[in-house]
Every structure is written in C-alpha cells, then in structure tokens.
Amino acid sequence: MVSMPLKLIVFTDLDGTFLDHHSYGYEAAMPALQRLQDDQIPIIAVTSKTLAELDHLNLPFGGVARITENGMAIEMPAQGDQKIAQHHYPSGKTYRDICQFVQSLPSDLRRALNGFNDMTLQEVMQHTGLPEENAARAKQRMASEPFLWSSDKAALQQLRDLAAAQDLQILQGGRFYHLTGLGGKDHAIGWFLRHQKIAPDVKTVALGDGPNDALMLACVDYGIKIPNASGASFDIPSPQGRIMTAPAEGPQGWSDSLNKLLDEMKLSV
Template sequence: MSPTRISRWIVLTDLDGTLLDHHNYQAEAAKESLSLLAQHNIPCIFNTSKTFAEVVQLRQQLGNSSPFVCENGSALFIAKNNAETAGFSTDQADYNSEIIATPYADLLRFLFQARQQGFSFRSFNDMPASEVAAMTGLDEQQAWLAKQRCASEPLLWQGDDHSLQQFRQLIRQHKLQLIQGGRFYHLMGDADKASAIGFFRNYYAHQYQLAPSQIGVIALGDGENDRNMLEQSDQPVVIPAACGQPLTLTHSQTITATSPGPAGWNQALLAWLEKHY
C-alpha cells in the first residue's frame, strides 16, 4: 500500500517488552509519544497477550480509551456507544466484545487430556496467584488479573524438546496453536495479533467515512508472537528484545527502534510523528 493513499493512521502495539518495560512493566519512558498520539487523534490500540482485566487497569493508568485486543488476538473489545467514560470501565458489559478463538473451557479440557497422555507442563490454571506472581514479577493482585482468561492459556513447558514436538502435533490435530511469547508458551485457537488489523481497518474506515485502504496501520512489537501483526501492517516498528537479537522482518518499510521497551517505543514514534505531522 502506498503511503500517499493513507488518510488516517491507527497504532496497534504490543505491551510487555514493547510499550511496557520488560522488567518493571512501566511505560513512563513512552509518555511523550503517547501524549502526541492523543493530540493528533491517532488511536493507540493495545494488542497484547494480557487479559481483559489487566488491560482495562492499564488503560486507566495511561488514560487510554481506544479499543483493545487481548490474549494474542483471541478477543477484541470496544466500549459501547464509543463514550469516553465507558472506555475506562472495568465491566465487560460496558464493551462490545468478540471472542474469535477457542473458548477457555475448551482449552482447559484439551490440556487435561494432554496431561493424561503424559505431557508435562504447568499452566496458569494450575498456579495460585502467588506462583504466577513469582514467575512473572507481577504483584499478587496483578497476577490474579492475569489468571482471568477467556480464550488462551499461558504455560511453562516441563518436558524435553522431542515431547514438545509431539505436543505441537497433538495441538495441530485439535486445530489449536502454541505461540511462544516472552516468558511463556500460549495455547489458543486459530487467531493471532494480526487478526486485529483487518478488523480495525474496517472499523475506523466506517468511523472516518473512508475506504479501508485509506486507514494506515503502525504496528509495534518485540516478540515472535508479534511477527504476523508487524508483517501485515503498513509501518512495522520492531522494538529490540531485552535479551537476544531483534526480530528480522521481510517488510520493506521496517523500522527497528534504537532501544528496548518504552524508550525505544517513544523514540521510534517521535521520529515517525515528526516526519508525518
């Protein structure tokens, strides 16, 4: 898509390790670019492995009332009536939602059967909030929010590489997928973070009375589970991982930020905004 055809832009961003610091989960270093996005009326859509409960709390802290995507593309949420105050509600009833992947109860049923077959792992459903907190660095209240899931399940693999390959085969047979995130594998149905791109192109095209091709998508992410979202965007921004090498994309317009986490997020978007606005 040629940039000259784009009339309005939207941002889709990963959170952990991207907008949020990998170690302390803070976004302070990105405040300047977040403020400028709001001034230019550019929606900043969180597209994350986090749960609804986690995201609405974070949106309140950051003053973000845009739609959002949870659990690696499994569920989308838009405040009803597009009301500013509704955008900060913690009640799912105040949002129009779409669960586009396998429901949580079906995932737990699959994991129970897999464990009966001898596969070794430990998932969030197996862990009390205190253990999730210890594994993630979240406090116990945040860990409890992370356990409130609707369509995906993080797990720690405890078997060897050979049994992991057998587990992946079983997953494919059940038309599920296993995505590797920053800390955990994520079991989920047939969706990913890229699922949100077409949806929000159409949503904002309707909002702005434009053709979907006139809605440009900037995507920011740092992990393998962000790859499809980045590749399918108009302007991918790779945030260097806190550890290891940054993602390498095939997209010709790829920008790689100079720093990990929110500092890199801020730098890349400030440079982009200066060029376009």
C-alpha cells in the same frame, strides 16, 4: 492554514515498547503520545497480558479497542445500545474451549500438562515469581492457557498434533508454553480493521520489541522495531510496508520514532 487530520491508527506492544522494560513507566513516550491524542489518532494496545493485567496498568489510552493475550482476545468498548464492552475471539476459541481440550487429552498427556487453570494461585505465584495480586490478574484468562510441560519432546509433538486437529496451537514462550487458537497479534489487527470497516486509505503503524511482534510489524504500513533491552534481535518476515528501527529503547524510542513519522506524514499531506 487548516491542517488535514492524519488518517492513521497506531497499534502498540506494551512491555519494552510503550512501557519501560524495568520501571514500567511511560513518561518518555509523552511527547508523541500528546501529539497523537491532539490529532485524535487511535492507539490500540496489543499485548501478551490479560485484560485484568491491562486494567490494572491504567494506560493513558485505550478507548478504541484493546487486544490482549497475544491477539487471542479483543475488547471493543460499548457502542450504540450496548451497555458493556464486547469481547471477541478472532481465532474463534475461548478459554473454555481450550480448557475443555485439555480435559479431553489422553491421561499420559493430561498428566504432563500443568496449566494456569490447574494451578492454585500459590502455584502460579511460585512458577511465575509474580506477587499475589499480579498472579491473580494473570490467571484471569480469556483465550489462551500458559502451561508447564513435564514430559518429553515426542509427547509434546503428540500434544501439538491433537491441538492442530482442533484448530489450536502450542507456542513456546520463555518458561511457559501457551495453548491458543490459531492466529496472533497480526491476525487480531486484521480482524479489527475488517470488523471496524477501517477505510483502506487509513495508514497503520505498529510498534514492538520482541519476536512475538514480528508478524504484527510485518502486516502494517509502518512497522517500528523498538530495540530490545535484552539485545535479542529478530527478523521481520516479508513486510507489507516500511520497517523502521527506533533510535532508542522503550518509550523513548516509541516517542522519537512516532514523532519522526508524524513529521514526515504531515509534510506529505
């Protein structure tokens, strides 16, 4: 019996999803990962990390595309005559654009904003708690600026309004705010599917464990919610496909839920 190749693409968050929240290991993901690779199903990382941080992780996949900085930058491998990987900015805003916007702010707002570009490596280490090499990788940004804010809410609203007028947005993270172009992980996936001319009959799967994954899980055929180690729950607004919850946290849940989905899809081929 000849088995039909599955027409499927997997998009995955990393921290707390493919990677264990504590150890950063992914051994538990191997069973489903092996199956996906045997079936030549592309797996695409969609992460808040920078490309430099991603490089350092040495993931066992990544030859198709890599989506970094919460969907603000996409790296596509060299194709045809290209010698080097190509970088794309689905929002149209590069780090340079964002830093120029920061420089153009009225002086009171400018003083209140302390971004990675303003900080020395030592300061990034202090504020993030990252060791030196990791802080250096986090500082190599392509399309988003984490920053600390030292003024009040009214001034932050002024900043938001000025940003919006330039097609930029302020997102609230944990400790840091992030100044980025318009878009997100879902937007980057849409860009990838259009840019690569992915046929409409190819099914899409996304896996994620955090609120910043909600729109990504909503925009695919199968959105797989990985239970969050911190127990924080989040809603998925008007999903376009089916939403499933993995039976376990991290890479174990990643593998179990993808195995189950692959079993189901094989039966229906």
